[in-house]
Amino acid sequence: xxxxxxxxxxAKYSVFTGSGLLKNIAQRIERAVGKLPRRVFVLTSxxxxxxxxxxxxxxxxxxxxxxxxxxxxxxxxxxxxxxLLREMARAGGDRGSLLIxxxxxxxxxxxxxxxxxxxxxxxFVQIPTTFLAQVxxxxxxKVGVNLPEGKNLVGNxxxxxxxxxxxxxxxxxxxxxxxxxxxxxxxxxxxxxxxxVRYMEKHADEVLxxxxxxxxxxxxxxxxxxxxxxxxxxxENGLRMIxxxxxxxxxxxxxxxxxxxxxxxxxxxxxxVAALWLARKRGTISTAQFDRLERLIHRYGxxxxxxVRAATVVAATVxxxxxxxxxxxxxxxxxxxxxxxxxxxxxxxxxxxxxYMLGRSDVRDPSHRRR
Numbered sequence: 001x002x003x004x005x006x007x008x009x010x011a012k013y014s015v016f017t018g019s020g021l022l023k024n025i026a027q028r029i030e031r032a033v034g035k036l037p038r039r040v041f042v043l044t045s046x047x048x049x050x051x052x053x054x055x056x057x058x059x060x061x062x063x064x065x066x067x068x069x070x071x072x073x074x075x076x077x078x079x080x081x082x083x084l085l086r087e088m089a090r091a092g093g094d095r096g097s098l099l100i101x102x103x104x105x106x107x108x109x110x111x112x113x114x115x116x117x118x119x120x121x122x123x124f125v126q127i128p129t130t131f132l133a134q135v136x137x138x139x140x141x142k143v144g145v146n147l148p149e150g151k152n153l154v155g156n157x158x159x160x161x162x163x164x165x166x167x168x169x170x171x172x173x174x175x176x177x178x179x180x181x182x183x184x185x186x187x188x189x190x191x192x193x194x195x196x197v198r199y200m201e202k203h204a205d206e207v208l209x210x211x212x213x214x215x216x217x218x219x220x221x222x223x224x225x226x227x228x229x230x231x232x233x234x235x236e237n238g239l240r241m242i243x244x245x246x247x248x249x250x251x252x253x254x255x256x257x258x259x260x261x262x263x264x265x266x267x268x269x270x271x272x273v274a275a276l277w278l279a280r281k282r283g284t285i286s287t288a289q290f291d292r293l294e295r296l297i298h299r300y301g302x303x304x305x306x307x308v309r310a311a312t313v314v315a316a317t318v319x320x321x322x323x324x325x326x327x328x329x330x331x332x333x334x335x336x337x338x339x340x341x342x343x344x345x346x347x348x349x350x351x352x353x354x355x356y357m358l359g360r361s362d363v364r365d366p367s368h369r370r371r
Contacts, residue, residue: 002220006139006227008234011159015139015227017219019212021166022052022127026059029100029125032162037096040064041088043111044102045071048129051172056102056127064100065091069107073259076106076146078154084114095119101160104130104177105137105264109152112143116158126163130173131181131215132265134165135188135222140230140243146259150316151251157235165223167215180265182207182300183246187272188222190293191242192229194337196221197296204299242339245331246271249354252316253308262304269303273360274353278345279332281352289336306361310354317350 001018014032021028030036042064044053049066057063067084069075088097101111101124108126115124126138144155170178182200189196199217200207206214226243233240250271254264262270273294280290297303317328330345 002216004220004223004227006159007231008141008159010157010234011141011161013160013162015163015165015223017134017165017167017216017223019167019216021164022055022169024059025056025127025164026061028164029162033098033123033125036060037098039091039093039097041067041091041093041097041099042102043067043069043084043099043107043114045069045104045107047071048103048107052102052129052169065093069103069110071104071106073106073146073151073254073264076110078145078147080110081114081117081145084110085118088114088118093118093122095122097122099124100127101125101138102127102129103133104128105133108133108138109143109155110145112141112158112160113145113155116143116156121158123161124158126160128163128165129169131170131178131219132184132263133181134170135181135219136184136226136243138163138165139223139226140240141234142236150255151259165219167212167219170210170215177263177265178210179208179300179302180263180269182218183265183269183272183297185218185222186293186296186300187243187245187268188225190272190333190336191245191331191339192225192337193221196225197293197336200300201296208300241329241341242331245333245339246273246275248317248328248330249274249313249350249357252313253306255316256308256312261307266303269297269301270306270357270361272297273303274357275330275332277356278330278349278353279334281349282332282342284332284334284340285336289333293333293336303361306358308358310351310358313354313358314347314350 004015099115101108115122128134128138141157141159144152147153246268250267253267279285333339
């Protein structure tokens with residue numbers, strides 16, 4: 001097991017990653033955050049609870065109150081928040097209660113938002129069950145929900161008291177979910193960790209084959225990268241924006257397709273392809289680096305074929321939450337292992353990047369490339 005410390009202005013906590021963490025999880029939580037309160041809530045999905053609910057629940061001396069959130073972005077809404085808040089109130093939740101988010105990124109984001117606003121704030125713990133949530137969304141304190149107009153437009157910052165990333169849980173994760181989550185680790189390497197990029201290139205077979213040691217190395221490296229960024233910029237006033245590489249176009253793809261056509265990590269993968277194209281055109285990466293990174297993205301695919309109009313995607317980028325005062329902010333790699341935020345990207349440039357991305361969506365062999 002590895003322990004990674006996250007140190008921010010508002011909170012300090014540990015991320016535990018390894019195998020067998022779900023066993024005796026109640027005792028692990030107590031060691032990390034203190035004695036369990038009278039009322040413990042677990043927010044999860046029916047699918048996760050059916051697979052892992054018994055293993056999780058058996059370590060509690062008093063059964064927690066289980067709250068269910070159906071799977072899918074379409075349920076990451078204020079309507080779900082309203083329903084769940086009322087369930088918590090009816091179950092006797094008070095200011096001393098604890099909420100455990102036990103699921104993927106949607107459960108973690110919405111669960112953290114519940115904790116941030118219920119009784120003006122209660123503590124919560126993350127137990128992420130998808131690769132994407134383990135390496136990214138469970139760490140850093142961003143919580144929130146979607147609006148029809150865009151992704152994560154309602155939210156807050158609330159750091160968890162602890163995060164437990166159990167690799168054993170990934171054993172029941174579908175291949176598509178694993179591949180989608182690995183896009184966030186590729187992102188982590190591109191923006192901050194050349195060593196992680198090299199490892200994922202060299203050990204792709206082991207990672208995709210779910211070798212526990214390989215997975216733990218990638219997960220721990222991804223978390224360390226994000227912890228370092230969040231330590232410097234907790235509230236996304238500067239450096240933290242680089243964590244959004246691929247997310248401007250990725251979120252636009254999700255919005256343009258009604259959150260139905262692809263997983264979040266798949267959208268980020270395509271968004272990174274668009275960002276790499278723009279970076280290459282601007283000269284912040286070389287052609288060789290562009291080829292290398294796009295090849296890595298496709299190696300951890302496949303990404304889904306895109307069936308959406310370029311104009312629809314470009315229009316959806318206007319609603320990106322990084323934009324301020326009408327200025328479009330776009331994260332671009334600077335070489336491999338560094339990134340920056342630019343504010344002068346034109347509509348024509350975005351149209352070019354989205355056009356390239358859409359043209360690549362039916363290409364399975366990245367060695368055959370359109371110039």
